[in-house]
Amino acid sequence: METEVWSIGDLARATGTKVETIRFYEKSGLLPAPPRTAGNYRAYGAEHLGRLSFIRRARDLGFSMEQVATLLDLADRKDQSCEVVDIVARGHLAEIDRKLRDLRALRKELAAMIASCDHRTIADCRIIEALAPRG
Amino acid sequence: METEVWSIGDLARATGTKVETIRFYEKSGLLPAPPRTAGNYRAYGAEHLGRLSFIRRARDLGFSMEQVATLLDLADRKDQSCEVVDIVARGHLAEIDRKLRDLRALRKELAAMIASCDHRTIADCRIIEALAPRG
DNA sequence: TCTTGACCCTGTAGTGGCTACAGGGTGCAT
DNA sequence: ATGCACCCTGTAGCCACTACAGGGTCAAGA
Numbered sequence: 001m002e003t004e005v006w007s008i009g010d011l012a013r014a015t016g017t018k019v020e021t022i023r024f025y026e027k028s029g030l031l032p033a034p035p036r037t038a039g040n041y042r043a044y045g046a047e048h049l050g051r052l053s054f055i056r057r058a059r060d061l062g063f064s065m066e067q068v069a070t071l072l073d074l075a076d077r078k079d080q081s082c083e084v085v086d087i088v089a090r091g092h093l094a095e096i097d098r099k100l101r102d103l104r105a106l107r108k109e110l111a112a113m114i115a116s117c118d119h120r121t122i123a124d125c126r127i128i129e130a131l132a133p134r135g
Numbered sequence: 136m137e138t139e140v141w142s143i144g145d146l147a148r149a150t151g152t153k154v155e156t157i158r159f160y161e162k163s164g165l166l167p168a169p170p171r172t173a174g175n176y177r178a179y180g181a182e183h184l185g186r187l188s189f190i191r192r193a194r195d196l197g198f199s200m201e202q203v204a205t206l207l208d209l210a211d212r213k214d215q216s217c218e219v220v221d222i223v224a225r226g227h228l229a230e231i232d233r234k235l236r237d238l239r240a241l242r243k244e245l246a247a248m249i250a251s252c253d254h255r256t257i258a259d260c261r262i263i264e265a266l267a268p269r270g
Numbered sequence: 271t272c273t274t275g276a277c278c279c280t281g282t283a284g285t286g287g288c289t290a291c292a293g294g295g296t297g298c299a300t
Numbered sequence: 301a302t303g304c305a306c307c308c309t310g311t312a313g314c315c316a317c318t319a320c321a322g323g324g325t326c327a328a329g330a
Contacts, residue, residue, distance in 0.1 A: 009277065019278085020318060028316090039325050041278055053268035061266075062241050065316070075263045082260035086252050089262050093249060096242050103238065106197050107231050114224050117217065125217035127224050128210045131196075133188035144306065154307085155289060163287090174296050176307055200287070272330085279324065285317085295308065300301100 006044040015052050022052065030055055030069060063092055141179040150187050157187065165190055165204060198227055 012019045025031040034044045058068045116126040147154045160166040169179045193203045251261040
């Protein structure tokens, strides 16, 4: 049976990734280097497509490249317990919660600043005042 | 009347900034280069302290260096309307709202993934499954 | 056959916002 | 005189890409 082969551009289109990013993932060790054609073009197979989809999906969910590498490593050991996967995911959730808290606090302060601005000259501007030392 | 003079370390302590960061702000054009002592040390005055405090506060509130530069420019033109200041701040608020939306969506998806993991082997792991192409 | 144009290759440098050295000089107290 | 804390410049590193420059490959059309 013939196996399908994709060029780097095909993979890019299929996964919504830029060509340069795919090469970058290869250089970073996330995506294994595929075989080459006679003309030195990368020739990808189904396993590369799957792996790249995994990477993109995990990155979209905000996992760092290091976390993605860990998850990929784990995903390959199919017979082991998935406890570590759970730990990585929970750690990431905690990070997201921290960011959410920070952003909400930020938003509140910024919104208060904007609400108190009544468009006079900058000398009276509450926003500038709020940023100045001991405003 | 004598004017107070601070070393870069004094400024760093007073504003909670690292020394390297202050030099970085100078190189980036956010903080003007101060005069030097005979020994080539930077000699800061009150205006530098004020400006650095402003920068730090704005950065803490999540304004980009470019936005901070704009705000500093505007803050210097005391007689103009503060409309542009308001526009910058509102633009930043909109950015924060976008980030909040994205993070909340992320959190939801991630939490659902984690909730469905019941610690079997990786072959059955819902988290890995959720990341794999067409789940 | 020749050319056009889309695609591919490598390698390097840039982004933002710092941080961390290396390899030196200065200033003050002991 | 010596130690130590501080200062100086310049460069490289971090993350996760992105954007070139300067070439090579390949298929279709004239």
